[in-house]
Amino acid sequence: MRRAGALAGVVLVVVLTATGCGGRATTHHKPGTSHQEATGGSGTLLAATDEAGHRLREVPAEGAPAVRVEVRPDSEGGWNIHVTVGRFRFTPESVGGAAIPGRGHARLLVDGKEAGRAYGPWHHVPPGARSVTVRLHADDHTVWAVAGKPVEATVPLTTGAGTPSGTPPASAATAPTTSAPGNTTPAPGRTVEITVTGKSVQPPPSRVELKKGEQLTLRVTADRADTLHVHGYDRELPLTPGEPGTLTFTADRTGLFEVETHGSGLLLTQLVVR
Numbered sequence: 331m332r333r334a335g336a337l338a339g340v341v342l343v344v345v346l347t348a349t350g351c352g353g354r355a356t357t358h359h360k361p362g363t364s365h366q367e368a369t370g371g372s373g374t375l376l377a378a379t380d381e382a383g384h385r386l387r388e389v390p391a392e393g394a395p396a397v398r399v400e401v402r403p404d405s406e407g408g409w410n411i412h413v414t415v416g417r418f419r420f421t422p423e424s425v426g427g428a429a430i431p432g433r434g435h436a437r438l439l440v441d442g443k444e445a446g447r448a449y450g451p452w453h454h455v456p457p458g459a460r461s462v463t464v465r466l467h468a469d470d471h472t473v474w475a476v477a478g479k480p481v482e483a484t485v486p487l488t489t490g491a492g493t494p495s496g497t498p499p500a501s502a503a504t505a506p507t508t509s510a511p512g513n514t515t516p517a518p519g520r521t522v523e524i525t526v527t528g529k530s531v532q533p534p535p536s537r538v539e540l541k542k543g544e545q546l547t548l549r550v551t552a553d554r555a556d557t558l559h560v561h562g563y564d565r566e567l568p569l570t571p572g573e574p575g576t577l578t579f580t581a582d583r584t585g586l587f588e589v590e591t592h593g594s595g596l597l598l599t600q601l602v603v604r
Contacts, residue, residue, distance in 0.1 A: 372429040372468065376475065380465070382444055386475035387429055387468055399464050399483040404454065409487050411438070411453040413464055416535045417597045419588065421469060422449040429468035432595060439463040451586065461486050519545025519578075524598050526552040526569075526591065537600045540581045546601070547578040548589065556594055560601070562587035 373389035380386070398414040413436060421433045436448035440459045448464065455462050465482035466474045474481045520540070525532045540546060550558050550567075551574045558567040558577060562585060567577040569591070587601040 372431050373474075375472065376478070378475075378478065380473050380480055381442070384467065384471055384473050386478070386480060387472040388475050388478065389431065391476045397464065397466060397481065397483055399485055401462065401485045401487060407457040409455045409459070409462070411455055411462060411464070413448060413451050413453070414537075414600075415466075417595075418466065419597075420449045424469050426471075427469045429470045429472055434466060434468040434474070437465050437467055439465065455487065459487050519547065521547040521549060522599065523549045523574075524551070526550065526556070526594070526596060526598070528553065529594065529596065531596055531598055535597045535599055537602050540601060540603045542584055542603055543580065543582060544603075545578065545580050547576060548598075549574050549576050550598065551575070552591065554594070557592040558589070558598075559592050560587060560589050566592075 373387045376386040376388050378386045397418070398416075400412040400414075402410045402412070404410050415436075418432050418434070420435055422435065424433070425435060438445045438448055438453060438455075440455055440462055442461070442463070445455070446453075461484055463482050463484040465480050468474060520538075522538055538546070548558065548560070548567075550569060552569045552571065554571050556569045558569055558575060559565070560577070560579070562583060563579060563581075565577060565579050567575050569575045581601065581603045584603045587603070589598045589601060590596060591598065
């Protein structure tokens with residue numbers, strides 16, 4: 331019998347790369363074309379398929395988003411699967427449409443057999459499973475691939491694996507409250523500073539943990555004109571090249587919210603409001 335106490339500290343982590351973000355093209359293919367043929371300029375459709383018959387869609391590795399998977403034993407049996415993506419967005423509202431870089435869904439394979447789709451970060455695998463694979467798919471159900479291999483992460487579900495595999499998840503950004511240039515009065519609540527240079531985001535995208543009602547200030551400096559967007563709150567801020575842009579708001583909605591740039595489609599951070 332497995333004891334919950336002996337398993338609570340087991341965390342397995344896998345980091346892989348996937349596709350880069352693209353433009354804001356439509357996700358619906360033209361009449362007379364199949365889902366797989368409607369590429370929208372999204373990589374190269376290969377003849378190779380996965381075990382379920384989904385064709386692979388080859389994309390360059392450079393600038394690809396990241397996939398992070400954590401596996402934690404559940405106190406009532408089975409495993410809790412936590413999927414974190416960077417520069418990739420789950421788009422259940424456009425499934426079945428054309429492939430767009432950095433968009434789509436994941437599929438969970440338990441012991442090599444497909445167990446369901448994933449449109450969000452948390453999932454549960456029942457007891458008895460030996461491994462779980464998280465694979466990224468485009469909206470047209472093709473498999474995102476790099477160097478001819480599916481973008482996926484496979485984690486063994488074993489109680490004896492006490493050493494994390496891969497890179498541990500990045501800790502939530504906890505930048506101290508700072509003042510805007512020329513202003514000696516600190517902004518209330520928390521301030522997170524982000525710098526965007528080309529396709530590079532510093533610090534790398536992670537998660538900011540917030541309490542409902544907490545005030546957050548995002549200070550973003552980009553090297554090109556763009557628009558900062560906080561999803562879920564529908565807050566936007568134009569970014570001027572080389573000048574810090576500041577957006578302050580109250581986190582009054584709970585959930586997981588992405589912060590990204592519209593023009594370049596870069597994920598800057600994720601907000602977790604509890």
